[in-house]
Amino acid sequence: MGGTRPGVAIVGLGLIARTHATAYRQLAGVVDLVRVCDVDRARAIEFAAEFGGIATFDLAEVIADPDVTVIDLILPHHLHLEASMAVLDAGKHLILEKPVAGTYAESEAICRRAEEAGVHFMVAENTRYAAAYVTVERLVREGAIGDIVHARTFLRSNEKAHLSQPGYWRTQYAMGGGLILDTGAHSFYLLKWLMGEIRELTAYSTKVFGLPNEIEDTAEVRGTTTAGALFSCGFTSVSEIPHSERLELYGTSGGILVDQMADPVVKVFRGDHDFAGEAIAGVPFGPDAWHPGGWHWESVIAEVTDFVTSLVDGRKPLIDPWDCAYAIKVIEAAYRSVASGASVRIAGE
Numbered sequence: 001m002g003g004t005r006p007g008v009a010i011v012g013l014g015l016i017a018r019t020h021a022t023a024y025r026q027l028a029g030v031v032d033l034v035r036v037c038d039v040d041r042a043r044a045i046e047f048a049a050e051f052g053g054i055a056t057f058d059l060a061e062v063i064a065d066p067d068v069t070v071i072d073l074i075l076p077h078h079l080h081l082e083a084s085m086a087v088l089d090a091g092k093h094l095i096l097e098k099p100v101a102g103t104y105a106e107s108e109a110i111c112r113r114a115e116e117a118g119v120h121f122m123v124a125e126n127t128r129y130a131a132a133y134v135t136v137e138r139l140v141r142e143g144a145i146g147d148i149v150h151a152r153t154f155l156r157s158n159e160k161a162h163l164s165q166p167g168y169w170r171t172q173y174a175m176g177g178g179l180i181l182d183t184g185a186h187s188f189y190l191l192k193w194l195m196g197e198i199r200e201l202t203a204y205s206t207k208v209f210g211l212p213n214e215i216e217d218t219a220e221v222r223g224t225t226t227a228g229a230l231f232s233c234g235f236t237s238v239s240e241i242p243h244s245e246r247l248e249l250y251g252t253s254g255g256i257l258v259d260q261m262a263d264p265v266v267k268v269f270r271g272d273h274d275f276a277g278e279a280i281a282g283v284p285f286g287p288d289a290w291h292p293g294g295w296h297w298e299s300v301i302a303e304v305t306d307f308v309t310s311l312v313d314g315r316k317p318l319i320d321p322w323d324c325a326y327a328i329k330v331i332e333a334a335y336r337s338v339a340s341g342a343s344v345r346i347a348g349e
């Protein structure tokens with residue numbers, strides 16, 4: 001793969017693809033968007049008209065194009081393994097939307113193959129680039145709250161329309177559906193990044209809305225880390241308040257509250273009389289997650305930018321794909337716990 005200017009193809013042109021395409025547009029001096037691909041022909045043609053690139057309807061055609069050196073896979077989860085392997089076997093660089101894949105075995109296989117292929121590979125886990133979490137990681141590293149002893153995350157969205165659509169991939173486990181898989185990929189990556197590995201967990205899930213599908217719409221996963229801290233992660237896909245995320249960290253000398261719907265987004269509290277807390281500067285308030293300026297949108301732009309600039313500069317991106325694979329290991333344990341009703345040990349497995 002010669003040339004210094006990467007040629008990108010986006011494969012899978014759903015909602016999040018627009019954010020990726022916007023990032024490539026902003027990086028127009030550095031990369032070319034060569035192809036945009038979707039099995040939905042009308043969608044590919046419309047996307048190409050808006051963002052450029054040749055409208056393509058088949059991944060094989062994308063891979064065969066020598067001008068395409070980077071492939072950005074944004075496909076339903078059950079297609080991640082086969083598509084990733086095809087890209088890696090062709091020696092193309094790969095950016096793959098989270099979750100790595102639907103199972104830990106598949107995730108491991110992708111990470112291994114990427115190492116063998118020696119290409120530039122990143123799992124697009126936007127959590128690593130959300131301004132609030134970047135700030136929290138710095139605060140924790142600087143000792144702002146001492147050692148973390150308890151963490152709580154909450155992720156909420158409203159997927160009722162999707163989840164009521166017969167045949168849509170998110171409504172079936174066999175196609176990669178599942179709230180814990182879809183959203184747990186973010187939270188368990190975050191816990192791994194901030195707190196290390198998990199010792200054991202117990203998970204609960206339910207279907208509050210009885211929509212016509214087999215997927216849980218509400219879940220809670222809790223347990224302990226190998227360092228001895230407690231964690232609890234809540235998830236819902238049927239929220240009647242906006243898509244957003246919260247994080248609470250309790251440490252031995254203080255605590256941090258993050259709420260993407262609050263201004264300021266990040267506050268540090270030191271002691272039980274610290275009613276005001278310290279508002280942490282530098283984290284923009286962007287509650288409209290899916291539009292420019294929104295916390296989620298901007299994290300995806302930063303993620304794609306890191307992938308491209310790390311490729312061009314010859315350095316590793318900030319994300320270690322094995323940490324994203326680890327999140328899938330935790331997710332599998334959570335589903336095993338839901339099925340058995342028992343706690344599942346992860347550490348030492």
Ligand SMILES: NC(=O)c1ccc[n+]([C@@H]2O[C@H](COP(=O)([O-])OP(=O)(O)OC[C@H]3O[C@@H](n4cnc5c(N)ncnc54)[C@H](O)[C@@H]3O)[C@@H](O)[C@H]2O)c1
Nearest residue numbers: 012013014015016038039040074075076077097098099126
């Ligand atoms: N980082 C995030 O917060 C975030 C947000 C949304 C989606 N995602 C991830 O992006 C991926 C896609 O999710 P989505 O919400 O965009 O799904 P989507 O259903 O909106 O879009 C998927 C697109 O892929 C196309 N497609 C299906 N099979 C194809 C194939 N064989 N070749 C080419 N195109 C094909 C579909 O026609 C559709 O346009 C998932 O892995 C999801 O987890 C991540």
